[in-house]
Amino acid sequence: MKAAEENVDPATPLLTVEDLQVEFDTYGGTVQAVRGVSFSVDQGQTLAIVGESGCGKSVTVQSIMGLIPTPPGRITAGSARLRGHQILGRSTVGGKEIRGAEIGMIFQDPMTSLNPTMTIGDQIAEPLQIHRGYSARDAFTEAIRLLELSKIPEATKRAQQYPFEFSGGMLQRAMIAMALSCKPSILIADEPTTALDVTIQAQILDLMQELQKETGMAIILITHDLGVVARMADEVAVMYAGKVVEYGSADDVFYRSAHPYTVGLKEAMPTNDPARQHELKPIDGSPPDLFAPPAGCGYCPRCPYAMQICSDRQPQDHNLRGHHSASCWLHHAQSDSRPETLFFKDTH
Amino acid sequence: MSDLTAASFAPLSDQQPSQVIARPSLSYWQDAWSRLQANRRALVSLYIVIGLLLFTVFGPVVWPVDPAMQDIDQISQPPGTDRTATLVADYEPWFGTSGLPGTGLRLAEKATSQAVRLQWDAVDGASGHRVYRNLFPIGPELSYGIPMAEFLNNDTLYFEDRLDLQPGRFYYVVVALDERGLITDRYQSISVDVERVTTRTEALERGLITESNAVQIGDKITLAWHPLGTDYLGRDLLARLMAGARVSLFIGIGAPFLFVLFGVVYGSAAGFMGGRIDQLMMRFADFVVALPFLLFMILFKIAFGIGPGESGVFPMLVALVVLLWPATARLVRGQILQIREQGYISASELLGASTPYLIMRHMIPNTLGVVLVTVTFAIPSAIFTEAFLSFIGMGVAPPTPSWGSMSNEGIKTMLTTPHELFFPALFISLTVLAFNLLGDGLRDALDARMRNVE
Amino acid sequence: MWLYILKRVLQGLLTVWFIATATFFAMHNVPGDPLTNDRAMTETTRANLEAKYGLDQPITTQYLIFLRNLARGDFGISFVQENREVNDIIREHFPVSAILGVLAVVFAATGGVLFGALTALYRNRLPDYLIMFLVILGISVPSFVVAALSQLSLVSLNTLVGFTVLPVAGWGTVMHMLVPALVLGLSTMAYLTRLMRSSMLEVTSSDYVRTAKSKGVPPTRIFTRHQLRNAILPVVTVLGPAIAAITTGGFVVELVFAIPGLGRYFVEAVQQLDYTVIMGTTVFYGAFLVFMVILVDVVYGFIDPRVRLDS
Numbered sequence A: 001m002k003a004a005e006e007n008v009d010p011a012t013p014l015l016t017v018e019d020l021q022v023e024f025d026t027y028g029g030t031v032q033a034v035r036g037v038s039f040s041v042d043q044g045q046t047l048a049i050v051g052e053s054g055c056g057k058s059v060t061v062q063s064i065m066g067l068i069p070t071p072p073g074r075i076t077a078g079s080a081r082l083r084g085h086q087i088l089g090r091s092t093v094g095g096k097e098i099r100g101a102e103i104g105m106i107f108q109d110p111m112t113s114l115n116p117t118m119t120i121g122d123q124i125a126e127p128l129q130i131h132r133g134y135s136a137r138d139a140f141t142e143a144i145r146l147l148e149l150s151k152i153p154e155a156t157k158r159a160q161q162y163p164f165e166f167s168g169g170m171l172q173r174a175m176i177a178m179a180l181s182c183k184p185s186i187l188i189a190d191e192p193t194t195a196l197d198v199t200i201q202a203q204i205l206d207l208m209q210e211l212q213k214e215t216g217m218a219i220i221l222i223t224h225d226l227g228v229v230a231r232m233a234d235e236v237a238v239m240y241a242g243k244v245v246e247y248g249s250a251d252d253v254f255y256r257s258a259h260p261y262t263v264g265l266k267e268a269m270p271t272n273d274p275a276r277q278h279e280l281k282p283i284d285g286s287p288p289d290l291f292a293p294p295a296g297c298g299y300c301p302r303c304p305y306a307m308q309i310c311s312d313r314q315p316q317d318h319n320l321r322g323h324h325s326a327s328c329w330l331h332h333a334q335s336d337s338r339p340e341t342l343f344f345k346d347t348h
Numbered sequence B: 001m002s003d004l005t006a007a008s009f010a011p012l013s014d015q016q017p018s019q020v021i022a023r024p025s026l027s028y029w030q031d032a033w034s035r036l037q038a039n040r041r042a043l044v045s046l047y048i049v050i051g052l053l054l055f056t057v058f059g060p061v062v063w064p065v066d067p068a069m070q071d072i073d074q075i076s077q078p079p080g081t082d083r084t085a086t087l088v089a090d091y092e093p094w095f096g097t098s099g100l101p102g103t104g105l106r107l108a109e110k111a112t113s114q115a116v117r118l119q120w121d122a123v124d125g126a127s128g129h130r131v132y133r134n135l136f137p138i139g140p141e142l143s144y145g146i147p148m149a150e151f152l153n154n155d156t157l158y159f160e161d162r163l164d165l166q167p168g169r170f171y172y173v174v175v176a177l178d179e180r181g182l183i184t185d186r187y188q189s190i191s192v193d194v195e196r197v198t199t200r201t202e203a204l205e206r207g208l209i210t211e212s213n214a215v216q217i218g219d220k221i222t223l224a225w226h227p228l229g230t231d232y233l234g235r236d237l238l239a240r241l242m243a244g245a246r247v248s249l250f251i252g253i254g255a256p257f258l259f260v261l262f263g264v265v266y267g268s269a270a271g272f273m274g275g276r277i278d279q280l281m282m283r284f285a286d287f288v289v290a291l292p293f294l295l296f297m298i299l300f301k302i303a304f305g306i307g308p309g310e311s312g313v314f315p316m317l318v319a320l321v322v323l324l325w326p327a328t329a330r331l332v333r334g335q336i337l338q339i340r341e342q343g344y345i346s347a348s349e350l351l352g353a354s355t356p357y358l359i360m361r362h363m364i365p366n367t368l369g370v371v372l373v374t375v376t377f378a379i380p381s382a383i384f385t386e387a388f389l390s391f392i393g394m395g396v397a398p399p400t401p402s403w404g405s406m407s408n409e410g411i412k413t414m415l416t417t418p419h420e421l422f423f424p425a426l427f428i429s430l431t432v433l434a435f436n437l438l439g440d441g442l443r444d445a446l447d448a449r450m451r452n453v454e
Numbered sequence C: 001m002w003l004y005i006l007k008r009v010l011q012g013l014l015t016v017w018f019i020a021t022a023t024f025f026a027m028h029n030v031p032g033d034p035l036t037n038d039r040a041m042t043e044t045t046r047a048n049l050e051a052k053y054g055l056d057q058p059i060t061t062q063y064l065i066f067l068r069n070l071a072r073g074d075f076g077i078s079f080v081q082e083n084r085e086v087n088d089i090i091r092e093h094f095p096v097s098a099i100l101g102v103l104a105v106v107f108a109a110t111g112g113v114l115f116g117a118l119t120a121l122y123r124n125r126l127p128d129y130l131i132m133f134l135v136i137l138g139i140s141v142p143s144f145v146v147a148a149l150s151q152l153s154l155v156s157l158n159t160l161v162g163f164t165v166l167p168v169a170g171w172g173t174v175m176h177m178l179v180p181a182l183v184l185g186l187s188t189m190a191y192l193t194r195l196m197r198s199s200m201l202e203v204t205s206s207d208y209v210r211t212a213k214s215k216g217v218p219p220t221r222i223f224t225r226h227q228l229r230n231a232i233l234p235v236v237t238v239l240g241p242a243i244a245a246i247t248t249g250g251f252v253v254e255l256v257f258a259i260p261g262l263g264r265y266f267v268e269a270v271q272q273l274d275y276t277v278i279m280g281t282t283v284f285y286g287a288f289l290v291f292m293v294i295l296v297d298v299v300y301g302f303i304d305p306r307v308r309l310d311s
């Protein structure tokens, strides 16, 4: 596509995030919202980030986009490389704007994420004018085409309407059209379906997948919903208390879960699979206070398999198979506890 | 990893079910109070408010000067002026007969705050004279000042000025008049330094000296102390500010208290009854809101009238209450509807709780915060309204002082003695400022939802 | 839209009726009556005058007559200046107040929006602190003090320079209007600045501004296209009451600066207990304010698309 891409090793993933750490200064003290997060995503792939509310999913992706309000926010360590180029703290890479042009983003609540006093068409046209130098008229025409692509009926009329005249699902389609207007190589979707009805959710996810097939973009999808993960993701990062606790392909994470938290998440998820019809088991307790992160494993107070060491020392990342890894003391060579719900390196 | 033993990997025995919440949980009011204390501006404002209340209530005890007493020796004196005066004999009329020798316009005697006695020789060709007094020299524009007296013949060649004399420099001009009594361009002028004096009788009356005192005519005595100076009638400003505070704060705090009370009753009645009655009651409130406030304040003030001997505080209170209740009523009604919708009321309703119990247990604690904030913000506007009405002469009736009426009087002498405006204006501003900042702090402390992003 | 306006106007008329009724009964509650003012008169003159002003009728009849005349836009004849119609008085003095008021509203609104946006942009930095300090001052110092002080400073300015830079009092030219309008608009400007600031801060942390950032919209464009218009909305909603505050607050400024406006005339009429003038001016002001509020609401409908079709 562009010059910047050519002199990069083709084996380099599209986006690599390494050891990202983010803090917020608040009245109550400093919150360590993200405490060393790493993952990568390739062209045409979908990476899902899952985890409980407040575990730092949004902060992670917003740091990549440079959307962390500073102050109070601060990126204290780590890197994010797009085709090998550092993008943290930059607004352009290889002469191309990161926000809007290289990475598009859609948000959880489409009702509040669009400007209430600007027409949908103008809002979609805006990035085209800024990044592509379109004239206002051309941009608007293109916006209508994008709305059509996003399966919005009567796009010409709809483009002239305001957000309050749209339903939630239509707004999210418009958001997608807007985020993809400049054909970014990555789409970040922060809980894109949480605020929507179940049927609409499926339509939005279909649309994203369809567009991904057409454009070959990578998707980083944040969600609480393991059903969505199962349906969409190639790769999964499970986050807990500001850290990635399990990382791997969707199959690995789902069918060979290696972290007690992942298992807890799965058990808390409703399912209609008759083979796995057991009672729902919500995870007791709440995540740790990130004002004073625990010395040991953050999941320790809630973990059914917690050991003495878990409360004192941070577990290491243990590589299991391929790039599947989990950060849990159970995988340590010296541990002899082998809960059967978990996957271990030498199982089989 | 050599330090890791098998014991490290033993299951954790006493697994707490969840993270213990480290911070103590405070009650709503405790929490609000601690947040208010953290807000330095609000805290300072709170101290100022307390100080003002102490000033109003205990001030007159500490400074028991009658606010209506006139100290005619010290008219419009700014604070910190020299208070010595020379004791002179009681006043005796003067007919221009006695006097110091000299020619031209001259003083017949030493100029004192009791009287300035001028004598002059007839100006050549004049058929009469007019005497002017000014605070400034004549200057190139021939500004003589205020005319004091006019004599249409040359028989009277003296003038005694006793009008509102203050220690300081005065400029007198005697202008010649022609046969028709019109002024000519011939004049004589003199600058006079007036010395402060007081008579023995007066000094005795005021208790500055006693009969037994060995004070003689010509001795220096010290006049009464006025820490903040005096007004144009020689009344003690500090004492008047204290008395005025009583009126201003009575209206400023009393009226909001009453109209908020009425608004709460009205609003909760409407909110509870709901339906048609609620609609009707709120429609009426809308009408009242539409009345042009200041015009109706004035209208009501005259309608309720000021009876003889009344200060006019009461009509103003009534007018404020009648006009200002709807905002609170609306607010409280909204709150109550909201609380009702939130469901926990209907839960208790199902359990058969009585209405008074509902009001006591749920409504009042939930609306008290909002109401408290409303009262705090209503106080400054009530104080402003009182000041405004008193300023245009529609407020409390003289001689009752209020900060507004004091400002009104002070503004007239603003150019010469600014302190008469400065102090009441300062008190109004300080009070309004304190209540505004306190209101901000309370709002932030009591309700995070009401907090504006700051 | 038209239906909405029509509905609002009808409501407005009802409100005006309420204002008129309240005015009428408040005035008839006044102790004493306008004819016992100062002039001694014989029984017959008195009876004649009472008949002329309809004071001999029972109060309900008087009220009905008052309403009938009101419907015709006739406020009657002044009690004090016997041959002057109240309508003439309003026609003569109101334009002065209106010009002063409009100018003050313009000052207040532009100043409020400008300073509010500025404080939000420079939040917690020197310009913010400075402006907010002045705002607090503007809110806390009574208008008559501001008026008097500005007049005082005009006097000293003129003497210092040696010629009349700006006139100290009176009416006639634009020069006469500037300072009084500024003084009149000052407290409203302070209030609007505060409002604009918090509204601006709220918008700044809103989801749609974050979206705009994620689209790569440059900060200046975010400010002009996304923040300003949305932040102004709450300011527009309070403009109606602000106009009310400014028009009725005009008395003080008119008194201090000796401006021949309706406010000053109203105060005089009150002092002379000039029944018809008081009632006429009150109802007129009331109607003016009611319709200004409606106007502001309609204008708001044009700025906020959410309201536009909402009727």
Ligand SMILES: Nc1ncnc2c1ncn2[C@@H]1O[C@H](COP(=O)(O)OP(=O)(O)OP(=O)(O)O)[C@@H](O)[C@H]1O
Binding pocket: A024, A025, A026, A031, A033, A051, A052, A053, A054, A055, A056, A057, A058, A059, A060, A069, A072, A073, A290
């Ligand atoms: N602007 C901010 N100021 C202070 N703390 C913040 C800020 N933004 C986020 N945080 C903190 O960072 C932590 C992670 O927040 P984040 O929004 O990333 O969670 P999340 O995983 O996206 O949750 P959710 O599923 O609810 O969206 C939270 O505990 C929050 O308190």
Ligand code: SF4
Binding pocket: A259, A260, A261, A297, A298, A299, A300, A301, A303, A304, A305, A306, A307, A310, A315, A327, A328, A329, A330
């Ligand atoms: S490290 Fe220990 S506490 Fe943490 S998840 Fe693994 S077993 Fe549980």
Ligand SMILES: [Mg+2]
Binding pocket: A057, A058, A059, A190
């Ligand atoms: Mg989030």
